[in-house]
Amino acid sequence: MSGMTLIQGAIASQLGSHGSSAMWFTSAYLIPMSSLAPVAGRLATIFPPRSLILPIAALIATGGLICSLSTSFGTFVAGRVIAGTGGAGVLSLAIIIGLELASEKSRGLVLGLINAGFTAGVSFGAIVFGGLMPIVGWRPLFWGQIPFAFATGLGVFISIPAAAEAHDTETSTRQKLVRIDYLGAGLLTTSIVLFLYAIADEIQTVPLCIAPVILLLFLAVENYLVANPIIPVKVLSSWGILFSCFAQLGLMIARWSVLFYAPIFMLAVRGSSPAAAGSILIPTNVGFGLGGILVGWLHVRRDGAFWLPSISALAIFTVSTYVLSLISTTSLPLALFIVVVLINGLATGGGVNYTLAHILHLSHDDTRYIATSLLGTFRGSGSSFGTAVAGGIFYRLLRGNLVSGFLQLDGGEHLSHARQRLISSLVNTPGLVHGGDLSPAEQNIATEGYAGATRGVWQAMATLGGVVVLFQALTGKKAPEDRREDERPDEEAARAVVAENEGVGEA
Numbered sequence: 001m002s003g004m005t006l007i008q009g010a011i012a013s014q015l016g017s018h019g020s021s022a023m024w025f026t027s028a029y030l031i032p033m034s035s036l037a038p039v040a041g042r043l044a045t046i047f048p049p050r051s052l053i054l055p056i057a058a059l060i061a062t063g064g065l066i067c068s069l070s071t072s073f074g075t076f077v078a079g080r081v082i083a084g085t086g087g088a089g090v091l092s093l094a095i096i097i098g099l100e101l102a103s104e105k106s107r108g109l110v111l112g113l114i115n116a117g118f119t120a121g122v123s124f125g126a127i128v129f130g131g132l133m134p135i136v137g138w139r140p141l142f143w144g145q146i147p148f149a150f151a152t153g154l155g156v157f158i159s160i161p162a163a164a165e166a167h168d169t170e171t172s173t174r175q176k177l178v179r180i181d182y183l184g185a186g187l188l189t190t191s192i193v194l195f196l197y198a199i200a201d202e203i204q205t206v207p208l209c210i211a212p213v214i215l216l217l218f219l220a221v222e223n224y225l226v227a228n229p230i231i232p233v234k235v236l237s238s239w240g241i242l243f244s245c246f247a248q249l250g251l252m253i254a255r256w257s258v259l260f261y262a263p264i265f266m267l268a269v270r271g272s273s274p275a276a277a278g279s280i281l282i283p284t285n286v287g288f289g290l291g292g293i294l295v296g297w298l299h300v301r302r303d304g305a306f307w308l309p310s311i312s313a314l315a316i317f318t319v320s321t322y323v324l325s326l327i328s329t330t331s332l333p334l335a336l337f338i339v340v341v342l343i344n345g346l347a348t349g350g351g352v353n354y355t356l357a358h359i360l361h362l363s364h365d366d367t368r369y370i371a372t373s374l375l376g377t378f379r380g381s382g383s384s385f386g387t388a389v390a391g392g393i394f395y396r397l398l399r400g401n402l403v404s405g406f407l408q409l410d411g412g413e414h415l416s417h418a419r420q421r422l423i424s425s426l427v428n429t430p431g432l433v434h435g436g437d438l439s440p441a442e443q444n445i446a447t448e449g450y451a452g453a454t455r456g457v458w459q460a461m462a463t464l465g466g467v468v469v470l471f472q473a474l475t476g477k478k479a480p481e482d483r484r485e486d487e488r489p490d491e492e493a494a495r496a497v498v499a500e501n502e503g504v505g506e507a
Helices: 003-015 021-035 037-046 049-069 073-101 107-136 139-143 145-159 173-179 182-200 205-224 233-237 239-268 274-278 281-298 307-327 334-362 365-410 417-428 440-474 491-501
Strands: none
Touching: 003 021, 003 073, 003 107, 003 239, 003 274, 003 417, 021 037, 021 073, 021 182, 021 365, 037 049, 037 073, 037 173, 049 073, 049 139, 049 145, 073 107, 107 139, 107 239, 107 274, 107 281, 139 145, 182 205, 182 365, 239 274, 239 281, 239 307, 239 334, 239 365, 239 440, 281 307, 281 334, 307 334, 307 440, 334 365, 365 417, 365 440, 417 440
């Protein structure tokens, strides 16, 4: 996920893609990873999770192989889609295996380690890709994933004894397959893809208008037609849960803008090497992990409302994002930038844990698993929405800054074809700013263009953060009055809803 940020320019240049199309290298992976996670989780409740490990590894390996051999933009994106389909099952399967094999007392630690692994991957992905790409090129970075995927998949498969898996043997596979909400899953996925496509580059009005219609159709299908909806709509009758979910979606959209554009800022504005630019993710993701661990260890040790702590954590996140927009200049002290992204990560990690604890307080006892899984779905979707929303803002601002800057430099009303090609190259390849043999005047325009676009993105995300704080405040403190202490979902039902909707969650 994060590694693609620093190598997409080289890939776009070699494959001949133009404009902001390079952003699809990331979106093509994240969209299926988020939107297909409920399907992957549902399959894990039909078949033994152990039997899904090797197919998931094969999907990731196949996607890497196609990317490494691709000679066109379309082929590369197809490979990313296949790899993202495999990635949809990774976190859900890791969580469900952790729930099955860990004892009740150690489950929290196991899930924390799983999330820490994903956080470490986001941190080091940009460093590894950015450091190796100038040495070996970008193709080995993809075919190198093939043996790794099969080796780790086979290792997990062998290490889990088949007898260790508790599974429903009374219901036939055919009956379980019939119960899957294929229509709902298809409608939900289609609405997400259409919306992301509509805002990814130039605004596309037709898919933007169709997406909410399909979403409404999805809600109608879930409410009236299916017996086992993929996302139970009745949970949305709680305003507290609804506001919590939208607050979580907004938080993750803003958070992903930091994860994606902090390395680009370091590369294009500060002139850092790709490896050094990627290392800026280390402090913010260390902060994410520490924030979640400290909050869970020191504070979230009881039932009840966490209304004020949730709002406080999200407010700190919003302020830190706005501060990033203020200090994102060519002359900023690097230490200050590191401190701010660290605080941003701490606030995110703490906010994620606090909001999860608070939504449990807002839920009925018999819908707690459904409410938390729904929160995970919105959180996971934030990665795709964040990439598209922030990417759309960033590329439009960047192109506008470059066009106005070069028009002023050339003193004309229209750009020459050479200037247009240069702008397209600069938009796709941040590394050209300091490594593309630009004149001092051209380099200054490109640097200020990237700095201005980054500031604009983070200002927009800080505004969104204010909306997030408002939504979280509207969740309220009051628990449902008619909680039923005697109702508890059975183990397999709990496993089903947690796995099918967790999405990419804490990553």
